[in-house]
Amino acid sequence: MARTLSAPVTVAFDYTRSTGPVLGRFLTGLRDGVVVGARTSSGTVVVPPPEYDPVTHQQTTDFVEVSPVGTVTSWSWVPEPVKGQPLDRPFAFALVTLDGADTPMLHAVDVASATDMSTGMRVQVRWAADRVGAMTDIEAFVPLREDAPAAPSPVGTEQAAPITGVVTPVSLDYTYAASPEESAFYRGLAEGRIVGQRCPACHKVYVPPRSACPSDGQPTSEEVELSHEGTVTTFCVVNVPFMGQKITPPYVSAYVLLDGADIAFLHLILDIPADEVRMGMRVKAVWKPEDEWGTTIENISHFSPTGDPDADYETYKNHL
């Protein structure tokens, strides 16, 4: 049996995060080339500072500057870095207790191989050239060199304004796979056919077909070739543009109940002014040129009025 259809999808957004005062203080410090921790109610200096005290649950206020030099307390090797990690060559993630802090922070250590790592080794911050107030202002830790200066290059310390927000880009790649029933539907579309499937229990014809008929939980199985004509049950006129939109407004987004189907699906109505579209209007699928077809419902460019008299309300009122 052919595999199900799949296609790549990227889910990406640059999240704009407001930090609040505690993380803001920490990130401001990083921008200014300083690592800031906080002393909790039990007297422990924690880096990064916790937003709320673990015991009193009050917001943290007792900030402490710590050294950019510290000790590795644990580490693990990353042989195959993934996108977004601090380095694109093998490196170590480590817990580093900076001098002046009582607990370690998590970051990367840039060394050539695992044999260069050891619990107890001394490391120092390597600052990013351009610091913006983000965790990545620390590019990585490196083994401490006695001759190396610990102070960062003074960049941006003229900016007095504290950090209140940070942008975190997130981009995740997925392979989206359709179900076997959906795949059959899309493959049908690639041949210019609209093929629904009937549920064996309730006998309703679903388009697109379902891995489980929502009423009965049974897979729809029997293929039913559907007409390319149908009725507009209900619709709206989309006037508003929005992020990620593909079709330019204003456009009519309508539920089309194809003859022979028991469920309507959303599609576009064109070839008629939007304000003349009405419930019950008879429409027909308008296909793109065959050489533009793929395994997608977009092979149907839109639905167009047939000019036939409107369907009687009784015939579609149960599909609203």
Next chain:
Amino acid sequence: MAKQPAAVIGIGQTHHRAKREDVSMAGLCREAMDRALEDAGLTLDEIDAIVVGKAPDLFEGVMMPELFLAEALGAAGKPLLRVHTAGSVGGSTAIVASSLVQAGVHKKVLTVAYEKQSESNAMWALSVPIPFNMPVHAGAGGYFAPHVRSYIRRSGAPNHIGAIVAAKDRNNALKNPYAHLHNEGTTVESVMASQMLWDPIRYDETCPSSDGACALVIASEDVAASSPNPAWIHGTVMRSEATSGAERDQVNPQASRDAAAALWKQAGITHPIDEIDMAEIYVPFSWFEPMWLESLGFAEPGEGWKLTESGATALDGRMPVNCSGGVLSSNPIGASGMLRFGEAALQVRGLAGEHQVDGARRALGHAYGGGSQFFAMWVVGSEKPAS
């Protein structure tokens, strides 16, 4: 075995805004939680369990955020749950929290629902394109607008009913210091004149996108005994149906009707419009008020719009709806359901301030989500329910 009595003894919410840039996610939750705890006269350490609710993780870009929030929310060392039932989540989260007390497992449960959707963009998060499909989908408004059209056709309602709801809710919000929108001067005329977004839904008939949180403290009978004004939980119901069942009624969904029937039965209510003093109903697009009034049994099918038109649902009407300003005035999606439940509780505790309905003793909190398919509702009352 009967449910053990449970009551809301603390309610807190944030000042809802388009962007709460002054707080982190933890700060947003704690603002609501700290107010609820103060109201309840309890500290975080005295809480037995915490239940977090919020809508899709893509909104804030954090997977299972209750895990990173555990310490900030005072949940470390306690049982922690996170509920997600789409838009009804704020309501279902409150129901899960009540169940913990009604089951006799915990005595003091804190529940918080939040959304900090300004960290991304709500329409984007709801409309990530699915391969092989037609990207006709135009966000939540684009989804519901065709069904609003169906309601208008089915009921014969005049065109201005939605505007009556919008003007009412926006003016009610002026009396709610926490509401996001404080739009002065909203009238039926001004709403009708606003831009048509997804015909037949207009701009001023549409909920805003808000950052916000709501928290409740739910307690057992013996703990509630020391509260001056607990809101006793008289009934809770959840019902779900499929997004695309053939011949599904999207205007008056079966799951909604079933949920309401089960809820009234639990609460011993036979004539909702007479026995419920006010309702906080999930109305993100104004026309949902008459639609839900019918589905819930406050009006006969086709008659809900008459109730709205008559002024019955106004603050001084026979059955006030959404005195807080409702979802139309504040919509942090994950929290909105809990805000409905919480505002209903505020009313029967007499704590709703300027938007208080005088003498409210029994109130409905209602939430829905998905493609009008997930329903969560509760009835709260100032008297302990007769078991």
Next chain:
Amino acid sequence: MRDVAVVGFAQRQMEEFDGSPTCVEMLVPLFAECYEQTGWTRKDVGFWCSGSSDYLAGRSFSFVQAVDAIGVTPPVNESHVEMDLAWAMYEAWIKIQTGEVDTALVYAFGKSSAGVLRRTLAMQLEPYTMTPLWPDTVSLAGLQARAGIDAGVWDETAMAEVVHRSLGDAERNEYAVRKGASSVEELLARPMYADPLRKHDCAPVTDGAAAIVLAAGDRARDVRDKPAWISGLAHNVDPMSMGTRDLTRSPSAAAAAAGADVDGVEVAELHAPFSHQELVLRRELGLADDVAINPSGGPLSGNPMFSAGGIRIGEAARKIWSGEAAKTLGHATSGPALQQNLVCTMEGRA
């Protein structure tokens, strides 16, 4: 408290599921198995609850379509947690305890292969200071493993022994994705993968789904001669920070065990996706040396995200049904380095 038992369990695990991320196609036959085991139809189920994650699927509301697999005409009493099956089961157990329903079917699914799991799980971390570094779940587990090695609490031999036993036991598990290991020496001879972890110390990335059926009182007795009666069910959580925790411990696991009923447990299915974590859990749950651990092969043989914890409970229940054990334990975990834990103890009696 009402007497509630696990009376049904079905699972599917595979390296890569050829189908939609909502996994409806996988759920339909699982439900059919549950109905077969219990003699029920969907109308006998009082409450439904599912566990899953949008980020695994790459879409908002990814659990919604899975509801189709239930057959929701008439509408159902249903809920969802963005958590492992074990916590969906917890919500259902609570629902039964309120008296509102007598039966429940809980299910979970996850298609990890739809994305890159090592990146996806970086989204489960603190978003301001952790996720921007994209720490992957293997690296975080590795930090914990090394902490124990450095402290002398365990060593790589002890870890290899866990793997050897698990993969050997997995040979008898038809659902296992990874099985077979000749000897501890052979395992130790294999190269390091993510020092201090070798590949076999890490659970394989697995797609899958599972379902568990709960019933109260006589409803349970009608279905099974030996229902797996839940004698204890508790869960707890620790702070996430990798810096402020003692990574060789898991206080929330100990708290969950204290809230359950661990005395006399003969078989324990532990959700330890990394070999050293079994060693942590044995200690925190207070398991005696003669307790049989993960006879199914455990997560090291297959770890479908969002059902793996519930599968431990299901596997532990099966031992009761078969009469092989009179008291068993199923454990589930979530979050990095055993941050959140749930313990379910079950006993067999009439």
